[in-house]
Amino acid sequence: MFDPNKIALCYPNYMDKTDCTLSGGRWLPSLPLSNIKNRVIKKRARSVDLLPTSTRFTINLASSVPILCLALAGHNLSSQGVVKIKVYSDNTETETLYDSGWIDAWPSLFDSSSLEWEYDNFWFGRLSNDQRKDVTPLFTHFFGVTEIVPIGKHIVVEIDDPLNPDGYVEIGRVFFSDVWQPTRNASLGLSFKNNTTTEIETTLDDTEYFDPRRARRSVSFQLDRIPTQDAYGRMFAIQRLLGIHGEILFAYTTQDRELAYERRFLGRLSELDPISEPYVDRRHQVPVNITEIL
Numbered sequence: 001m002f003d004p005n006k007i008a009l010c011y012p013n014y015m016d017k018t019d020c021t022l023s024g025g026r027w028l029p030s031l032p033l034s035n036i037k038n039r040v041i042k043k044r045a046r047s048v049d050l051l052p053t054s055t056r057f058t059i060n061l062a063s064s065v066p067i068l069c070l071a072l073a074g075h076n077l078s079s080q081g082v083v084k085i086k087v088y089s090d091n092t093e094t095e096t097l098y099d100s101g102w103i104d105a106w107p108s109l110f111d112s113s114s115l116e117w118e119y120d121n122f123w124f125g126r127l128s129n130d131q132r133k134d135v136t137p138l139f140t141h142f143f144g145v146t147e148i149v150p151i152g153k154h155i156v157v158e159i160d161d162p163l164n165p166d167g168y169v170e171i172g173r174v175f176f177s178d179v180w181q182p183t184r185n186a187s188l189g190l191s192f193k194n195n196t197t198t199e200i201e202t203t204l205d206d207t208e209y210f211d212p213r214r215a216r217r218s219v220s221f222q223l224d225r226i227p228t229q230d231a232y233g234r235m236f237a238i239q240r241l242l243g244i245h246g247e248i249l250f251a252y253t254t255q256d257r258e259l260a261y262e263r264r265f266l267g268r269l270s271e272l273d274p275i276s277e278p279y280v281d282r283r284h285q286v287p288v289n290i291t292e293i294l
Helices: 033-037 228-242
Strands: 008-011 021-023 057-066 069-073 082-088 096-099 138-142 151-160 173-180 191-195 199-202 208-211 216-226 248-251 264-269 284-292
Touching (some): 008 228, 033 173, 057 173, 069 151, 082 138, 138 248, 138 264, 228 264
Antiparallel strands (some): 008 173, 021 057, 069 138, 069 173, 082 096, 082 151, 191 216, 199 208, 248 264
16 A cells, blocks of 8 residues: 555544544543544643553544554653554444554564663664654554545544553644655655754853753655656645644654654645746656655
C-alpha cells in the first residue's frame, strides 16, 4: 500500500470532526479523556491507574472514513508499554475490520550488540529513559502497509503499561487520518532543521545568560514535476483545508524505525506557498514547509 521510498503527509485529523465522540476507560475528572480532542498537546488526559480497563478508550464517528494512520502525541508510555488498535464497521464491535495486535510504544532502535550491557535499554534496544526525555513522545501506526485499508467509524485503542513508573497513562493528543504520498517523491534537497526561540541576554561585561526553550523541528522540501491532480487535487486542497493552523503529520517514510523520532512529527504548514506551472508539459511544482507542534 505505502511506498517506503516516499514521504507521507497525513491529514485531516478526524478527531476534529463534529460527530467524533469518545468513551471508555477511567480518567481523572480534572484531566478527562476529552482533552485528547484538544489540539493543545500539553492539555493531557490522565487515567486514574494502570489497569487495562482504565486506559482503554473508543472513538466513534457517525460515518465511515479511511483510516490509514493513528498517532498518540505527548504520551508518557514507558519503554515497556504496548498499544493495540482495532477498527470496526459499527459501534457494536461486531465486525472487525482491522486488528493491529500489540505494538511497542517505543520500538527497538538499536542492536543490543551496539550497547553496553549495563545500559537500562540493553535487552530491548529502545531509547533509554533519559533519551526519551529529549524527544517528543509520538506513537505512530500506519494502517494498510500490507493489509486492506480499513474504512470504519469505530476505533478501540488499548494500552497496556503495567510497569509505568508514573502510575498512570497520559495522552496529550490523538491524531488519526488519511495518508497521501505524492506521485513523485520530494526532490533532492529536503532539509530538516531544529528551530530555537531560546532568549539570550548579554550583560555589560559580555557575560551571556540564557532562557532555554525547547527546539521545534521543521522540514522543508519541494514537490517538483508533479501532475495536476497532485498539485490541485491534493496540495492546493491541503492548503485550503488546513491553512497554517491545521495539523498535518509528516513522515520521511512510513517504515522509518531507527530515525523515526527525528524524521516524523506532528506539525502545521508554516506558510501557504504558491503552486507554479514552470514546465511546457504542464507539470507543477510547489515548496512545502512544515513546523512541529509542541
